[in-house]
Amino acid sequence: MTKLSLTINGRAHGPVEVRDELSMNDFLREYLGMTGTKFGCGAAQCLSCAVIVDDPDGTSYTSPTCVASAASFDGKTIRTVEGHAKGDELTALQKAFIRHFAFQCGYCTAGFLNEGQVLLERLAKAPVKRADLENTIAEALDGHICRCTGYIKYHEAVRDVILADSRRYLVANQ
Amino acid sequence: MKSELRFQLAVAVLAVAASMFTGYAVSQTAPQSLASPESFASISDTDARSAAMFTELGKVLTHPRCTNCHPATDRPRQGDEGRLHQPPVTRGADGHGLPAMRCSICHKHANFEPGRMPGHPEWHLAPREMAWEGKTVAEICAQLKDPARNGGRKLEELIHHIGEDTLVGWAWAPGAGRSPVPGTQKQAGALVEAWVKTGAACPAQ
Numbered sequence: 452m453t454k455l456s457l458t459i460n461g462r463a464h465g466p467v468e469v470r471d472e473l474s475m476n477d478f479l480r481e482y483l484g485m486t487g488t489k490f491g492c493g494a495a496q497c498l499s500c501a502v503i504v505d506d507p508d509g510t511s512y513t514s515p516t517c518v519a520s521a522a523s524f525d526g527k528t529i530r531t532v533e534g535h536a537k538g539d540e541l542t543a544l545q546k547a548f549i550r551h552f553a554f555q556c557g558y559c560t561a562g563f564l565n566e567g568q569v570l571l572e573r574l575a576k577a578p579v580k581r582a583d584l585e586n587t588i589a590e591a592l593d594g595h596i597c598r599c600t601g602y603i604k605y606h607e608a609v610r611d612v613i614l615a616d617s618r619r620y621l622v623a624n625q
Numbered sequence: 626m627k628s629e630l631r632f633q634l635a636v637a638v639l640a641v642a643a644s645m646f647t648g649y650a651v652s653q654t655a656p657q658s659l660a661s662p663e664s665f666a667s668i669s670d671t672d673a674r675s676a677a678m679f680t681e682l683g684k685v686l687t688h689p690r691c692t693n694c695h696p697a698t699d700r701p702r703q704g705d706e707g708r709l710h711q712p713p714v715t716r717g718a719d720g721h722g723l724p725a726m727r728c729s730i731c732h733k734h735a736n737f738e739p740g741r742m743p744g745h746p747e748w749h750l751a752p753r754e755m756a757w758e759g760k761t762v763a764e765i766c767a768q769l770k771d772p773a774r775n776g777g778r779k780l781e782e783l784i785h786h787i788g789e790d791t792l793v794g795w796a797w798a799p800g801a802g803r804s805p806v807p808g809t810q811k812q813a814g815a816l817v818e819a820w821v822k823t824g825a826a827c828p829a830q
Contacts, residue, residue, distance in 0.1 A: 472739045495731045495742070496712055514730045518740030523733040591725060594712045 453522035459485070460534030469521045476500050478521035479531065487532035487561050493517045497596040501562040503530040503569055511569050513562070532561035535568065543615070544568055547608035555599035562595050567609045574613065574620040581621050584613065659684065659808025662819035675823035676766075682816045683762030683828075685787075688806040690796035694750050695757035701750055702758070705804050720750040736800035743800055747792045752776060766827035780821045788814015 455478070456465035469478060479485045479502075491499035494517070501513040505528040514529075535542050544567050547553075554560040570591040579587050588609050597605065613620040660681050668674035685691060693702040693710075701710040717723045722730075732748035751757075754774045757765050768774045769783060778786060787793055788810060796806045806813075820826075 472737075474737075474739055493740070494711075495740075498712075512725065512727070512730060518731055518737060518742040519733055520737045520739075523737070594726065 453525065455521055455525050457524050457526065458528040459483070460530055471520060471522055473521045475502075475516035475519045475521045475524050478524075479516060482521075485531055485533055488516060489558055489561055490517055491558065491596075497559065498562040498566070498594055499559045499596070501565050501595070503565045504528070505530065511572055513565050513569055530565070530568075532564055535564060542568070543612045544571060544609065547612050548605070551604045551608040551611070553601050553604040553608045554597075555601060559595060559597045559599075559601075563592065563597070563605050566592055566595055567605070567612075570609065571612065571620065578620055578622045581617075584610065584621065588613075657807055659812045659816065661812065662815055665819075671823050672826040675820055675826035676828040678816050678820045678823070679766050679826070680762055680828045682787075682813060682820065683765065685796070685806045685808070685813050686757060686765050687760075687762060688796070688804075690799055690803065690806045692758040695755055696750065697756045697758040699753070704802075707758070716750045716753070720752060722749075736798075738801055741800070741802055743795070743803065745792050745795045749792075761830060763828045763830050770825055770827070780825055784814055784818045784821060787817045 452468045453471055454466040455469045456463070456467075458464070459479075464483070467482070469482075476488060476490050479488045480490065488502055489499040491497040495515040498513070498515055500515050500517040502516055503511050504514045504524075505511045511530075535545055541549075544564060548560065548564065553563070570588065573591075574587070585606075588606055592602070592605060592609070595605075662678055665674050665677050665681075668677055689702070689705050689707045693704075693707055696702055699715045701714065701716075702708060703710045712726070714722055714726050714728070717727075722728045728748045728750075731742060733742070733744040734746045735744045736742065737744060755768070755776060757768070760768070770780065772778065775783065776786075794810045797808075797810050799805055
């Protein structure tokens, strides 16, 4: 057993004793009832289970939860799909996903949303040229699998958010 | 068919089957062991003894547990079959993956058996110049003696790297579904040490 303490969507959880073989995905879904994070392939292949990990240095990245122990998240700060909207107010990316009907069954949406959000935050700190934007989005979303084949719509939704606030996300005069 | 011919055919089939099973048994058991340096004492020629010990060490160095992360390309391999790593990851600038797909995102500090995920705090690819995949034992031997292709190590430092480095040591405890490299890390370290002390000769092939 390991004592687990972490912050999820700004709220502290634990310390709580968890079995060493408990996956982070099961901890979120079964212990905390946070079922927005999905369990897909169970092998870190589809990334529907990905959550955002916020490092102390201010950088963020997504991490699969199906192949990682809950204990390995001890002391970490993470965000899940439940943490994006502020009350009833959806984020720009969530609205864009709806506008583009980027998802059909929705099973992969949490992973795409988290990945897209990490990309937006990264571009806000390190903008890219407009000419590099398509590749940047494609590389960021690469690895997330959508069985409904919504890749283009996800891509377009992310691009729309970036272009709607280009002074924030893109290098000026490019 | 005459009975004599039928008998000869039956014997032939049995012989082939027996040889197949024998081969299977050998392939299942022999790689699990690693000969000690002392077992090569009967080879009087020092260079030949040194080369023979490296050939024995080659059982470790050419094993998928090693070559999967000493790949010939920028993409690691996985499994006992050495299939290309899924998801598709590449080494990145420092061998720890691309900025958006670092090795440590999935590979945590230890193996996580429920997810069948191998782990170690320093999980990363060997540098490109240390690629072993697809090479012969002789080629790897020459590579290991070249500081430009062995991570800038002196030969003596290889004793520690192979015999004590904990990431290398993972190959002997790789977790469920992955066959460990033969012998023990201590035995492998002893072979490296004996190889170095006998002149670090390389096998011809």
